[in-house]
Amino acid sequence: xxxxxxxxxxxxxxxxxxxxxxxxxxxxxxxxxxxxxxxxxxxxxxxxxxxxxxxxxxxxxxxxxxxxxxxxxxxxxxxxxxxxxxxxxxxxxxxxxxxxxxxxxxxxxxxxxxxxxxxxxxxxxxxxxxxxxxxxxxxxxxxxxxxxxxxxxxxxxxxxxxxxxxxxxxxxxxxxxxxxxxxxxxxxxxxxxxxxxxxxxxxxxxxxxxxxxxxxxxxxxxxxxxxxxxxxxxxxxxxxxxxxxxxxxxxxxxxxxxxxxxxxxxxxxxxxxxxxxxxxxxxxxxxxxxxxxxxxxxxxxxxxxxxxxxxxxxxxxxxxxxxxxxxxxxxxxxxx
Amino acid sequence: xxxxxxxxxxxxxxxxxxxxxxxxxxxxxxxxxxxxxxxxxxxxxxxxxxxxxxxxxxxxxxxxxxxxxxxxxxxxxxxxxxxxxxxxxxxxxxxxxxxxxxxxxxxxxxxxxxxxxxxxxxxxxxxxxxxxxxxxxxxxxxxxxxxxxxxxxxxxxxxxxxxxxxxxxxxxxxxxxxxxxxxxxxxxxxxxxxxxxxxxxxxxxxxxxxxxxxxxxxxxxxxxxxxxxxxxxxxxxxxxxxxxxxxxxxxxxxxxxxxxxxxxxxxxxxxxxxxxxxxxxxxxxxxxxxxxxxxxxxxxxxxxxxxxxxxxxxxxxxxxxxxxxxxxxxxxxxxx
Numbered sequence: 001x002x003x004x005x006x007x008x009x010x011x012x013x014x015x016x017x018x019x020x021x022x023x024x025x026x027x028x029x030x031x032x033x034x035x036x037x038x039x040x041x042x043x044x045x046x047x048x049x050x051x052x053x054x055x056x057x058x059x060x061x062x063x064x065x066x067x068x069x070x071x072x073x074x075x076x077x078x079x080x081x082x083x084x085x086x087x088x089x090x091x092x093x094x095x096x097x098x099x100x101x102x103x104x105x106x107x108x109x110x111x112x113x114x115x116x117x118x119x120x121x122x123x124x125x126x127x128x129x130x131x132x133x134x135x136x137x138x139x140x141x142x143x144x145x146x147x148x149x150x151x152x153x154x155x156x157x158x159x160x161x162x163x164x165x166x167x168x169x170x171x172x173x174x175x176x177x178x179x180x181x182x183x184x185x186x187x188x189x190x191x192x193x194x195x196x197x198x199x200x201x202x203x204x205x206x207x208x209x210x211x212x213x214x215x216x217x218x219x220x221x222x223x224x225x226x227x228x229x230x231x232x233x234x235x236x237x238x239x240x241x242x243x244x245x246x247x248x249x250x251x252x253x254x255x256x257x258x259x260x261x262x263x264x265x266x267x268x269x270x271x272x273x274x275x276x277x278x279x280x281x282x283x284x285x286x287x288x289x290x291x292x293x294x295x296x297x298x299x300x301x302x303x304x305x306x307x308x309x310x311x312x313x314x315x316x317x318x319x320x321x322x323x324x325x326x327x328x329x330x331x332x333x334x335x336x
Numbered sequence: 337x338x339x340x341x342x343x344x345x346x347x348x349x350x351x352x353x354x355x356x357x358x359x360x361x362x363x364x365x366x367x368x369x370x371x372x373x374x375x376x377x378x379x380x381x382x383x384x385x386x387x388x389x390x391x392x393x394x395x396x397x398x399x400x401x402x403x404x405x406x407x408x409x410x411x412x413x414x415x416x417x418x419x420x421x422x423x424x425x426x427x428x429x430x431x432x433x434x435x436x437x438x439x440x441x442x443x444x445x446x447x448x449x450x451x452x453x454x455x456x457x458x459x460x461x462x463x464x465x466x467x468x469x470x471x472x473x474x475x476x477x478x479x480x481x482x483x484x485x486x487x488x489x490x491x492x493x494x495x496x497x498x499x500x501x502x503x504x505x506x507x508x509x510x511x512x513x514x515x516x517x518x519x520x521x522x523x524x525x526x527x528x529x530x531x532x533x534x535x536x537x538x539x540x541x542x543x544x545x546x547x548x549x550x551x552x553x554x555x556x557x558x559x560x561x562x563x564x565x566x567x568x569x570x571x572x573x574x575x576x577x578x579x580x581x582x583x584x585x586x587x588x589x590x591x592x593x594x595x596x597x598x599x600x601x602x603x604x605x606x607x608x609x610x611x612x613x614x615x616x617x618x619x620x621x622x623x624x625x626x627x628x629x630x631x632x633x634x635x636x637x638x639x640x641x642x643x644x645x646x647x648x649x650x651x652x653x654x655x656x657x658x659x660x661x662x663x664x665x666x667x668x669x670x671x672x
Binding site for chain 2: 063071072073074077078080081084093094095096097098109112253256257260279280282283284285286287
């Protein structure tokens, strides 16, 4: 069925062409099961009625908004590149916004967008506030949203994440295997879902290996470099962990700086592993063990999903979570 | 003169208020010297007639375009942060575009912008083609452009650069001081002005110290990681320089990778220094000596200049080059 059209599709499914049309134009006047059957068949055969294929041409702004907590960070920079590559192919441009992890900035920017400035939004959220009505308003205006990496659980949208729980579990288990008994977990954003999931992987791996969970070893860090340095110095001098599992890259860097300054030898005295997309992790002193998310791929997947939504207006889009896999790179910092 | 207004200004300069108004509203019906005298006085006293202060409110897009060769690079990421901080204060947003150093992409994007999509443009250029008419069209449409770091010499605009010649000279001299006699210069974009200026600093420092310039030691690199690795491997194995001066950060990383793989000891066998804004340069193995440009400040300076232009429509704006200073950080990679 190379050249499928509405007529052939109707014949194939043994229904009328007008029913098929109703399925595509989002008419409420159609049985739900029939509609899903038609759209599933269409998806399977990569069929888009001309009407929908031309949807993109009708978009006026030719712009998508990308909202991220930070830019000067390898993960987000690579993800933005991934988004941009797809957008470029579609003839779209990127309106970039950085929230600095501040929820109010996110709300203010989303509200600003709510008037046709952009055709869609890709975002990695700033924090877990309970009121996400500013995002629901977008739905009413047909501005689709795709989340990546940091998502809001209560908002129905396509989401691109990684296997954070499994990665955290594996990284913690790796530190235990190398002989660590007192592993500190460095956290920010414990309240958002990604923070919870990563922490749970750590907690469960400890439990599996009969190491008691110690609240004192969960270190709450901030967005301020100097503050983090002071916090970590205190932890390394007073609590003296033998392993560090950092849930974000910059806390691993802060750990390195403290260790350099107070003479702690990595990996002899302290083993370190971190979530990080730093491409020069092998060049650090010592080379940093990382859980590396496929940042570029996550960006391009998020953009692809957004364009699917933009192109198939009126079609039933699966708003599900797409989970890509991170990779564990064991290097010298954790005794590898 | 705290509360200056047009009347006071006219009295101060002993001219009529209507002449003052003509100076501000860009009327051709005014003597050039008189106009400049008025505007200079106004600038000196930070005076903006209400009419001009309200110019920003009239801007419809509330958006500025930022065009850069790459995003996943500490220099540009920090510069974008600097631009964004100023834009945010003004209530403006950023439309980001990455050229990948490809001139055609730059032209295509600038042409796309040429219809009121943005109120102004901040760009770091992709390459030195001779025909910059696509940029001149922007002038006709009153879309101001500010260049930063990589500029076109033939386009009249505000430009924010750093003291590249002096920095290159000082870095080369530093390598000579540490005993290097055979210093390779790693280049990309030799044809754009920034490339020429950096190379000239290297050439002149050699000459000052009576070291003959050797064309074989100027290494043309590309934008492809694997290609650069191969080029540098060949250079280090066959030409055997005792010093590397890298004009862009990623070539220093490539040098580190090659040295790790073929067993060259930095700094014993080879001293390395590089232009770089990498914030974790001290954590590399060995810590990398850098010429660090004030990336964030360059971005915010460029944005401030752009908003000056946007706010003072009709006023005479000085389209000159603003040179900020880079810092030389001597670390272990060059024997520091």
